[in-house]
Amino acid sequence: MTSIDDTPAGPALSSLRRARDRFLGGRPPGDGVPEDLAQAWRRARFFGVPRDLTAPPRVRPPVDPPLLAAARPALDRVAPTLSGGMGLVLVDSRCRALWWSGGSRYAGTSADVAGLDLSEKAVGHNSAALALRTGRRAEVHGPEHFLDLWQEVSAVSVPLYEPAAGRPAGAVTVVAPLAEDPTAHPGAAIAEATAHAVETELLGRARPPERLLLDAYLRQRADGAAVVALDGSSRLVSPEAARLLSHETLTRLERRATALVRDADTGQEGARAGAPEENTGPEGARSAPPEESAGPEGAHTATPEAIAAPEEFTAPEEFAVPDGAGLTVRMSRLTHGGEVIGAVATVCPAARRARAAERHDHDRLPGLVGTSRPWRLAVSGATELARSAEPLLLIGEAGVGKTALARALLTLRGAAAPRVVDAAEQVPGEVPRWCHALAEREGGGPPLLLRHAERLAQSDVAALLSLLERRPAVPLVATHTPGAPTGPCLSRLLDILSARSVALPPLRERVEDIPALLTAFTGHPSPGRPPLTWSLDARRALEQHTWPGNVAELAHVVREVAERRRATGPVRREELPYGLRVPPATRRLSGMERAERTAILEALRRHGDNKARAAESLGIGRATLYRKLRAYGMDQA
Known part of the structure; x- marks a missing residue:
């Protein structure tokens, strides 16, 4: 272990040391001390914390805490990579030490550290207690600590949140010898990455591999893709994939998924990574070899990459389907905790892929969700009509998405930001002012997005009818919810606008879009x-x-x-x-x-x-x- 450097600290640390000495001597710490730090010192004195503790007091540690079980794999990977007197500490929500490696100067003891009490009531101001109290990363350096024991120690702590928990379940702390310039703790990135890995493990323990496979399947299905999810013992096949793939092709995919899981369990995946003739798909497609990673023996310092990532897909392999008439399949391995738990395959109509890319800008509008046929037909028709700067009427029940589509269509036109008027709010004069401004400027003005046209006041209807008589091509997109009684003038206006109108389907007619909307x-x-x-x-x-x-x-x-x-x-x-x-x-x-x-x-x-x-x-x-x-x-x- 590297010895502590006794080089005098910088001016900031020196002033903090003097302020701490004044405070411990019964005098005010001075104006240069942050108020929250001064309050932390006062709390420690109120709790009766002895400044000269040689080690934190010990309390009864919890028996087999779930947090430790979830955190141990990540801690065991990171701890051997630390050097330079650095240490790694795990505490629970009550700031009791559950695990400790290195940094013995921080512990003050070489005996079993499980159960050491690092709470503010026991040892005063420290980064672990501060992170648990504030719920965010905290750093405490040298003389900011209350104890004499930690005057040459710098610590950074990151809180740990369990799934669905509103407050920290514990914290990860990295300790290091105090540096001359403690503005940035050298272990901050290590603490953040370790905390992320522990939280990922906590989430994974709450959601077993079968749940993760189902979640991955549902995410792909939400995009409207034809999806097959397999883990070697079961398979999930979307209706779209069932229509496109034969039983023989599904059996091939299942065999491939079984091989992926089996090879990962037996360790053959890494052995086969360098062999170019291996890792082939059902039709001989070759996937990229997995990236090499250095183990603890070859590592000198911990980085976020050295810590396990959450569940993820590997780079997909793509191969043609012999009975698919131009279909291709992209299969990705689903990994969790470094282990392959299954595979998710998406079916791509290769012959239609180029045409779909060409239609992307035509059909895909910002802020819209849905791939059902009724919705696509409505959006496609509205897109065609919106390409010319003429009035457009969007008709549909309340809540079907008329305003969202209207905004997207105006964005497609590339016009200036629209003036939005909601007739239901009955703001007097808005529509006539827009009509007057547009009539005065031949070059045109901003487009009008008129919501709830069925609620227009009589003066608004008259202004619009007058404008449309003089200039039939005006940048107007209106929404209309049928059902309310209309007078003769409003009926005439709606008749004129309905010449270029699109009816949007209600949600009950496009229930296949519900997963994507969710x-x-x-x-x-x-x-x-x-x-x-x-x-x-x-x-x-x-x-x-x-x-x-x-x-x-x-x-x-x-x-x-x-x-x-x-x-x-x-x-x-x-x-x-x-x-x-x-x-x-x-x-x-x-x-x-x-x-x-x-x-x-x-x-x-x-x-x-x-x-x-x-x-x-x-x-x-x-x-x-x-x-x-x-x-x-x-x-x-």
């Missing part, structure tokens, strides 16, 4: 929370729902589930709002029964599954509501 609405999880995934049962319930509020209602359901849930793992049917948990009717219902069942579901949804309030809003007793729920098979939801 992925889009889920977005990035908040720090410390796993990504939101959906069980097959929950997805089936979502696909069976009639969605009166369409895509907007689905987005609201996703937000509600994400905010309310505390469990880990995929979202289950039981976690969905009541109206979505209810299965379809088990018998054929009359028109009156269907209407009544729909009214009950809507009342329950509106009142957050509160049956008493739902019954009151329906004008019936609670006992009557329960009886009707049983009659319609809705009582088990």
Whole structure:
């Protein structure tokens, strides 16, 4: 172990040492000390921490803590690569040491360190306690520590978050001898990478390999691809892949996946990496050899690359399908914790791939999600109409995505930022002012995105009709939700606009887009929370729902589930709002029964599954509501 350098510290450290001496001598530390550091010293004095402790006090350590079991593989990989007097420490949420390697100056003892109490109440200010308290990376250098024991030690700590936990479950600390310039801790990157590896292991233990394979399959399916996921013992085949691939080809893919898992288990994958004739696909395609990695023996310092990565795909291998009439398959190995746990194959129509690339800019619009035929036809028709600067009317039920499509179409035109007017907000004068400005400038002005055209005031309708009579080609995209009664002037305006109109399908007619929409609405999880995934049962319930509020209602359901849930793992049917948990009717219902069942579901949804309030809003007793729920098979939801 490298000895401590006794070279005098820089001016900043010297001033901190003097301030600490003044504080410990009973005087104010001075103006140069940050207030949060001065408060930490005061807390240590309040807790009665002796400054001259030779080692942290010991408490009863936890028995077989899960955090240690998850962290040990990463810690065992990183610890041998540390040098220069550096050490690695793991503490739990109560700041009890669970594991310690190197940096004996920090521990103050060479005996068993399990159970050393590093809490602020026991040893005063230190980086592990600070990281657990603030929930973010913390560094404490030399004289910032309260104990004399750590005056020549610099430490950086990174908190560890368990899946779905809102607060740290522990922290990883890297200690090093104090440097003359402690502005950047030399082990900060090591601590961050180690913490990432430990959190990945925690997530993996919460989600076994079968769950990871299913998640990978669902992610690929969300993009509308034809997907096959295999692990050698089972396979998941999307309906699109089942239509394109024969039983013989699926058997070939299964054999290949079995070989990948078997070779990884027996260690042959690395031995075969350098042999050019190996690693071939079902039709002789060759995959790239895995990258070589240095083991602890050849490493001199730890880097983020030296630490295990989360589940990931390797570089795919691509090969033709003999019975696929121009099809190719791209197979990627799915690895977790350095082990191959299966493979995911996507089917690519090679003959259509070039044409699809040519149509990419034509059909693909920013901010839109969906690959179903009704949605693609609507978007394609709107795209064609939007290429000319003439009025365009988008028609559809509330919440189908009319405004999102309108914004994307205006972006496609490459025009200036549109003026957005919502007729439902009844802002007087907005539409006439735009019409007047456009009529005055022959060169044109910004386009108008007019929402809820059915709610236009009489003055707005008159201004638009006058403008369209003088200039039929105006940059206007309007949205219209049918159903509201319209007067003669508004009917005339809608008749003029409907000459160039597109009807958008409701969500119940494009349920195959629900997986992709779920992925889009889920977005990035908040720090410390796993990504939101959906069980097959929950997805089936979502696909069976009639969605009166369409895509907007689905987005609201996703937000509600994400905010309310505390469990880990995929979202289950039981976690969905009541109206979505209810299965379809088990018998054929009359028109009156269907209407009544729909009214009950809507009342329950509106009142957050509160049956008493739902019954009151329906004008019936609670006992009557329960009886009707049983009659319609809705009582088990």
